[in-house]
Amino acid sequence: AAASKSFDAKASATWKTGEPVPYGALAEAFDRISATSKRLEKTEIMMETFRVVISTTPEDLLPIAYLATCSIAPPHEGIELGIGDATLIKCLSESTGRTEKTVKQDMKQEADLGKVAMMSRSSQRTMFQPKPLTVRQVFQDFKTIALTEGKDSMDRKKKIIKKLLTSSKKSEATYVVRALQGSLRIGASEQTILSALARAALWEKGEVDAASDESIASSEDAALKVMKKVFSECPSLDKIVPAMMEHGVADLPNHCKFTVGVPVSPMLAKPTTGVHEVLEKFTDTEFTCEYKYDGERAQLHYEGGKLKIFSRNAEDNTEKYPEIRTEILPKSLRETTENVVLDGEVVAYDRETKQILPFQNLQRRKRKDVSEEDLKKQATVCYFAFDCLYYNGTSLLQSTLVERRKALREACQEREGLFFFATDKTSDDLDELQVFLDDAIEAKTEGLIVKTVDSTYEPSQRSVNWLKLKKDYMEGIGDSLDLVVVGAWHGKGKRKGWYGNYLLACYNEDNEEYEIVSKIGTGLTEEELDVVKKQLDPHKIDGPCSYYKFKEGSRNEPDVWFDAQVVWEVKVANLTLSPHYLAAFGSVESGKGISLRFPRYERTRDDRTPTSATTSDQLQEMYENQPEAGASRGNGGDFS
Numbered sequence: 126a127a128a129s130k131s132f133d134a135k136a137s138a139t140w141k142t143g144e145p146v147p148y149g150a151l152a153e154a155f156d157r158i159s160a161t162s163k164r165l166e167k168t169e170i171m172m173e174t175f176r177v178v179i180s181t182t183p184e185d186l187l188p189i190a191y192l193a194t195c196s197i198a199p200p201h202e203g204i205e206l207g208i209g210d211a212t213l214i215k216c217l218s219e220s221t222g223r224t225e226k227t228v229k230q231d232m233k234q235e236a237d238l239g240k241v242a243m244m245s246r247s248s249q250r251t252m253f254q255p256k257p258l259t260v261r262q263v264f265q266d267f268k269t270i271a272l273t274e275g276k277d278s279m280d281r282k283k284k285i286i287k288k289l290l291t292s293s294k295k296s297e298a299t300y301v302v303r304a305l306q307g308s309l310r311i312g313a314s315e316q317t318i319l320s321a322l323a324r325a326a327l328w329e330k331g332e333v334d335a336a337s338d339e340s341i342a343s344s345e346d347a348a349l350k351v352m353k354k355v356f357s358e359c360p361s362l363d364k365i366v367p368a369m370m371e372h373g374v375a376d377l378p379n380h381c382k383f384t385v386g387v388p389v390s391p392m393l394a395k396p397t398t399g400v401h402e403v404l405e406k407f408t409d410t411e412f413t414c415e416y417k418y419d420g421e422r423a424q425l426h427y428e429g430g431k432l433k434i435f436s437r438n439a440e441d442n443t444e445k446y447p448e449i450r451t452e453i454l455p456k457s458l459r460e461t462t463e464n465v466v467l468d469g470e471v472v473a474y475d476r477e478t479k480q481i482l483p484f485q486n487l488q489r490r491k492r493k494d495v496s497e498e499d500l501k502k503q504a505t506v507c508y509f510a511f512d513c514l515y516y517n518g519t520s521l522l523q524s525t526l527v528e529r530r531k532a533l534r535e536a537c538q539e540r541e542g543l544f545f546f547a548t549d550k551t552s553d554d555l556d557e558l559q560v561f562l563d564d565a566i567e568a569k570t571e572g573l574i575v576k577t578v579d580s581t582y583e584p585s586q587r588s589v590n591w592l593k594l595k596k597d598y599m600e601g602i603g604d605s606l607d608l609v610v611v612g613a614w615h616g617k618g619k620r621k622g623w624y625g626n627y628l629l630a631c632y633n634e635d636n637e638e639y640e641i642v643s644k645i646g647t648g649l650t651e652e653e654l655d656v657v658k659k660q661l662d663p664h665k666i667d668g669p670c671s672y673y674k675f676k677e678g679s680r681n682e683p684d685v686w687f688d689a690q691v692v693w694e695v696k697v698a699n700l701t702l703s704p705h706y707l708a709a710f711g712s713v714e715s716g717k718g719i720s721l722r723f724p725r726y727e728r729t730r731d732d733r734t735p736t737s738a739t740t741s742d743q744l745q746e747m748y749e750n751q752p753e754a755g756a757s758r759g760n761g762g763d764f765s
């Protein structure tokens with residue numbers, strides 16, 4: 126905080142006021158961010174960069190915010206970069222005059238096309254000095270690349286990429302290439318960038334109470350809270366950045382509100398190990414239970430006859446479930462409903478037997494080039510609505526669950542086989558709850574979600590106001606884990622040509638690091654071995670990222686490392702303590718981390734980003750809550 130006080134943004138600028146911000150300045154900030162593993166330092170570097178931009182060329186703040194979060198549009202717009210390595214290698218070769226073969230050889234050594242791009246550039250002499258890159262131009266070029274489609278689109282994209290590469294100096298080429306690949310790999314999450322943005326605006330808009338270090342800290346804290354809340358209710362930099370520049374941070378909530386068409390990050394539930402734990406947690410609180418349907422989370426945004434369906438990650442799933450638009454919603458919305466946002470689950474459903482079908486039936490749905498009829502042949506779906514977030518012009522995020530359920534019933538009606546309200550029951554009797562849980566399992570759901578009745582909707586929070594009670598509970602840890610695949614060992618024998626074992630990590634939110642938690646080798650069919658290899662190989666990197674935490678020189682160093690991209694759902698017998706793993710290290714017992722006992726691959730979670738994987742804190746909580754935590758303490762083994 127004291128450093129922020131003395132920082133003179135204008136004097137630190139390396140470009141003139143009003144001039145476009147050079148891309149080199151941003152690349153240099155990225156270099157510095159990569160060089161430190163401390164989150165506070167990362168935030169500080171990004172904050173200073175934002176401050177300089179605000180005080181000199183504020184119109185470049187939005188492109189920089191996008192470039193720093195490695196995105197070009199709000200997630201729900203579905204405009205993404207993601208150029209394949211083969212194309213990038215071609216561009217690199219054509220723009221530097223090196224053969225594709227040499228570029229590929231370098232790739233083998235470096236395994237980071239970004240670095241190869243930088244090396245290729247620095248060894249190249251050019252006759253003409255190309256104009257230096259600016260952030261607004263790079264951003265515009267990225268957007269054009271992402272939006273180019275149709276005939277010759279690949280050639281047109283390649284032309285822009287080659288021009289970008291030819292103009293890149295020093296590490297600029299590294300970040301251009303990595304951004305095009307879809308991951309910057311500087312170890313700064315969206316949260317870091319957002320907090321840097323909020324703090325920068327606070328200082329430059331004169332909103333800080335700079336009387337003392339304490340008052341500075343409390344102004345900054347308040348700003349972070351506001352930013353977090355605003356971003357979870359209105360996840361659009363397009364809206365937030367201009368509003369922040371005009372009205373400052375404190376007033377942001379009045380200008381960036383939840384609206385139909387822009388999905389909120391969904392509220393999530395915490396695991397519990399049984400009815401007893403629920404009753405203990407909610408001793409003095411009124412609660413209600415609902416079936417926990419096993420399908421795909423879907424936020425339905427309806428207005429003026431138009432519908433958009435958003436996934437848990439704000440991806441546009443409207444085309445994936447056309448029957449919701451053409452049949453399900455038209456039949457279940459009441460005439461008086463002008464606009465509404467529903468939260469619920471799309472579930473595979475057999476309309477003849479009136480049975481819920483397993484989740485796997487939904488996975489067969491391919492998104493593109495399939496007619497509605499073909500989709501239906503793969504599995505008919507039914508929508509189970511459990512929440513209403515917006516109704517006829519009013520946001521209900523601040524309303525209680527009771528009020529939201531009332532609105533849900535006002536807005537829609539049930540239609541057999543198409544649209545149901547989540548089955549619910551309100552009781553605090555242990556036996557009754559146990560029976561209801563059994564009913565839920567009988568009805569082919571995963572168990573129950575227990576919700577406090579007077580709580581508001583908490584976007585993006587894994588809240589104590591929603592507890593999940595699953596069938597696999599009773600023993601074990603109450604839930605499966607979602608872990609990031611960061612490495613693998615080559616397979617032998619029957620698994621030759623594939624990977625034999627994989628290395629998994631959980632996510633530490635506090636320092637934004639991936640902590641190695643276990644090896645895994647079981648649960649994959651031959652077909653899956655092939656699929657996961659194809660899925661993982663594009664993410665190979667030359668060594669562990671600086672933000673991977675593992676015991677060096679130990680048996681936990683894999684043959685191949687991967688960029689943190691792919692998330693797997695993993696079932697375990699229980700959690701155990703081990704000196705060989707650094708997940709939640711020392712949190713339960715000094716010198717030991719938490720590891721998995723008998724982990725089994727369940728499925729790939731396409732709907733999960735690495736930063737929304739199971740966190741170290743969750744792991745610790747699950748460890749402490751597992752029955753007889755003491756029993757698995759201190760055996761120090763690696764049971765994978």
Ligand code: ATP
Binds near residue numbers: 395418
């Ligand atoms: P899991 O891995 O347990 O399926 P998750 O990790 O995707 O869940 P959680 O927060 O653990 O997310 O569980 C909540 C999920 O359960 C929601 O995202 C939603 O998709 C699903 N769900 C099914 N029925 C309900 C319900 N009645 N209320 C809330 N969520 C429900």
